[in-house]
Structures are given as structure tokens and as C-alpha cells.
Amino acid sequence: MTTLTYNDDPAIPAFAQQRRHQAHHALGTDIDLTLFGSDSDRCLTAACQLIDQYEDRLTVNRTASEVMAINHAAGQHPVQVSAATYSLVHQAVELSRQHFGFNALIGPLVKLWHIGFDNAHVPEQAEIDARLALIDPNQVVCNDADLSVFLKVPGMELDLGAIAKGYIADRIQDYWEAFGQRAGMINLGGNLLMVGDSPLHADGKWRVGIQDPTTDRGNAIASITIGACSAVTSGIYERHLEFNGQSYHHILDSKTGYPRQNDLESVTVFTKASIDGEIETTRLFFAGQPLPGWAVDRPDIYGAIFVTKQREIQVVGLPASSVALLDKRFKLI
Known part of the structure; x- marks a missing residue:
């Protein structure tokens, strides 16, 4: 999971104060939509309706x-x-x-x-x-x-849950941009899409927090300074089954039928399109480590953050200067 982090910057323009927010519940999660500089809630309300329409079509x-x-x-x-x-x-x-x-x-x-x-x-x-x-x-x-x-086989089931949020977030961004919205945040239960330059910071960059896998939602172990992008996380820390002294997480391997085993707590990917974030977090989580040559020919994929069970944070593709460690129990490698 990823979160947005804020600071009190006296250089933040008044544009940031013209903030409109709407909460919604759909896709099995809590949704938060924010627009800056909008003179009405129309684009927020329409975005919620768009989410509901896609859920009506795609839900299982x-x-x-x-x-x-x-x-x-x-x-x-x-x-x-x-x-x-x-x-x-x-x-x-x-x-x-x-x-x-x-x-x-x-x-x-x-x-x-x-x-x-x-x-x-x-x-x-x-x-x-x-x-x-x-x-x-x-x-x-x-x-x-x-x-x-x-x-073709009776009993088969299609489930788009691993990709639908990213697809829907991209469609909301398309809608907002069609109506000239300059800046906003789409949060579909931790899947983030930051639209335009951030009005919250003088440098126009967003601050994205990497979730602490050892605590409840909202606690960040690192902050990433980055431009408009999507941030999507695959992690094992939110849903577990404890049985006979062993912990089973919810990310299942279709080759073995069991939860995927590796050294990762989570991996967060920063991309231009949110659907690509959904795809690439899965790719990297199953790889269990950075892949040689990953995304070198994809300028729309900006980088990734790996968090291991040994409390190590590995940065791939992002400038070192863009990463700030917030929790000394973890180590940047």
C-alpha cells in the first residue's frame, strides 16, 4: 500500500487551498478522490459514478x-x-x-x-x-x-481484481483531463494516481509514503518525491491465514497452488499508467528481486521500491535523492 504525505510549506500556492474531496466506497475498498482548483464537485461526482459503472460490469x-x-x-x-x-x-x-x-x-x-x-x-x-x-x-x-x-472448461472463473483498479484509475484521469482539471489525486484503496503537478509542494512534486509492513495502514517507512505518476503496491502484510504455527499470505502462485514464497514484504512500482503499475508489481513480486534490465526500454515505468523481510529497502530506477528514510528500523541498501 502507498499513501500521500504532506508538509507545511509556506511557498505552496493558493491553488492548493482550493481543494475538493469526495469519499466513496466501491470495488470492495474505501476510495478518496481529490481535485485542486475545481470550482464544483461535478467531476468528483461523475468519477464516482464512473467507478460504479465499471464495478457493475467487472465485479465477481x-x-x-x-x-x-x-x-x-x-x-x-x-x-x-x-x-x-x-x-x-x-x-x-x-x-x-x-x-x-x-x-x-x-x-x-x-x-x-x-x-x-x-x-x-x-x-x-x-x-x-x-x-x-x-x-x-x-x-x-x-x-x-x-x-x-x-x-472452455466448466468451473473456470475469470477475475479481474488484480488489474481492474488500475484500469479504472486511468479512466478517471482521462475523464478529468478531458474537462481540463489540472491536478488531483485518485486513491483506490491504496492504489494511487497523482494527476498533474502537485500544488501541495513548491517544487510541484508529490510525496508518496511506502507503507510500514509491520504496522497498521498509514504508517510510512520512506517517502518518495516524484512527479505525476501512479504508485501501486503488492504486499503480503494485509491478509493472512495462521495455521499450525505457519502464516499463509493471500498472493497465490498459480503454478503451485500455494502462496508465493520469497523474501519480500512488498514491492511498489511507479508508472505513468496505473494499469501498468498493477502488472509490474505482480511481475516483480513473483520475481522476488529486481530483474536484470527491467523496464530499461519503458520510459513510462519510473522505478520500484522493494521492502524485504529483513527490513531492507532497495530502490530501483529512482534517483537516490528522491528517497527519504522515515523509520530507522529499516535500512536503505
Whole structure:
């Protein structure tokens, strides 16, 4: 998780004082939207409506949505969906076929473990093996001609939860910019997108806090000074299952059926587009360490922050001068 940090800077322009804020609950999380320099709440209200409309189409937490229509028809027939839903599904399936950790078909396995819910449990190996047979992205047919999606095996389930927030945040930014909004913050439950130059600091940069994995939300161990960008985190510290003295986190590996094991508490990626942040945090978390040549040909990917279980913070791609350590229990390496 990432948070915004603030300071009292006498050079902050009056523009920053013209702040409009709206809280919302959707996508299973608390949402905060802020605009600077706006003379009405219209763009905030419309952004909340946009979020709700996308949730209506993409959710798997209700019986009816476009994605649930696809799931209900698994093994039976293709389902035609809207262009926006199809585009996101198609991208998610193509990413899943790259096998770097992201898998939009992992729903049956997630529901089996159900980590983060009262009925969470460690499944039997036979149960895991049965679910592994249902999460193969090669068993999905996406038809560009009629915008239809077909899950070929009964029991398969599509779940866009690992990518939808980033996609929706990008659409909110598109909407705001279409109406000339100069600066704002989109916070979808810890997935941040900072729009334009920051009016909160004289240098026009934003201050993004890296969550302390050992405490509750809102405590930062480091602050990153950066321009307009998205900040997305993959971490193991928020949802756990404790069983027989062992801790199981919620990030499941579709190759083994078990939580992914490595030395990381979290990895935060800074990108231009929020959907790319969702993708790259998954890639780096599953790698467990910085990847050689990562993002060298991607000017829209700015860098990453790794936090290890040994309380070490490793900075990749970002200038050292942009990182300020806030907690001496952790060490910059």
C-alpha cells in the first residue's frame, strides 16, 4: 500500500487551498478522490459514478455482471460483452499467458483458500490439484469479431481484481483531463494516481509514503518525491491465514497452488499508467528481486521500491535523492 504525505510549506500556492474531496466506497475498498482548483464537485461526482459503472460490469462479488455472465457460461457457450470489458479481459488473458505471476483465471484457487475471510483454511492437496486444472489461461477464447469470451472448461472463473483498479484509475484521469482539471489525486484503496503537478509542494512534486509492513495502514517507512505518476503496491502484510504455527499470505502462485514464497514484504512500482503499475508489481513480486534490465526500454515505468523481510529497502530506477528514510528500523541498501 502507498499513501500521500504532506508538509507545511509556506511557498505552496493558493491553488492548493482550493481543494475538493469526495469519499466513496466501491470495488470492495474505501476510495478518496481529490481535485485542486475545481470550482464544483461535478467531476468528483461523475468519477464516482464512473467507478460504479465499471464495478457493475467487472465485479465477481455479485451474481450479475458482464464478467459473471462469462463465468456462468463456462464450458457452455461464449458471452458477448461491452467493448471496454472485452478490451480489459483480452489484455488480462494475454498477460496471464506470459506466466510471470499474473493470472486472471486464478479465482477458483483464491476461493478455495479464501484468505482474508472467516472461512479461510489450508486446503488438501487434492483440492488444490483440482483447482489448478481450472486456472489455465490457454483455455480461454477471446473473439475480436464479436467481442465474446468463452471459458472452455466448466468451473473456470475469470477475475479481474488484480488489474481492474488500475484500469479504472486511468479512466478517471482521462475523464478529468478531458474537462481540463489540472491536478488531483485518485486513491483506490491504496492504489494511487497523482494527476498533474502537485500544488501541495513548491517544487510541484508529490510525496508518496511506502507503507510500514509491520504496522497498521498509514504508517510510512520512506517517502518518495516524484512527479505525476501512479504508485501501486503488492504486499503480503494485509491478509493472512495462521495455521499450525505457519502464516499463509493471500498472493497465490498459480503454478503451485500455494502462496508465493520469497523474501519480500512488498514491492511498489511507479508508472505513468496505473494499469501498468498493477502488472509490474505482480511481475516483480513473483520475481522476488529486481530483474536484470527491467523496464530499461519503458520510459513510462519510473522505478520500484522493494521492502524485504529483513527490513531492507532497495530502490530501483529512482534517483537516490528522491528517497527519504522515515523509520530507522529499516535500512536503505
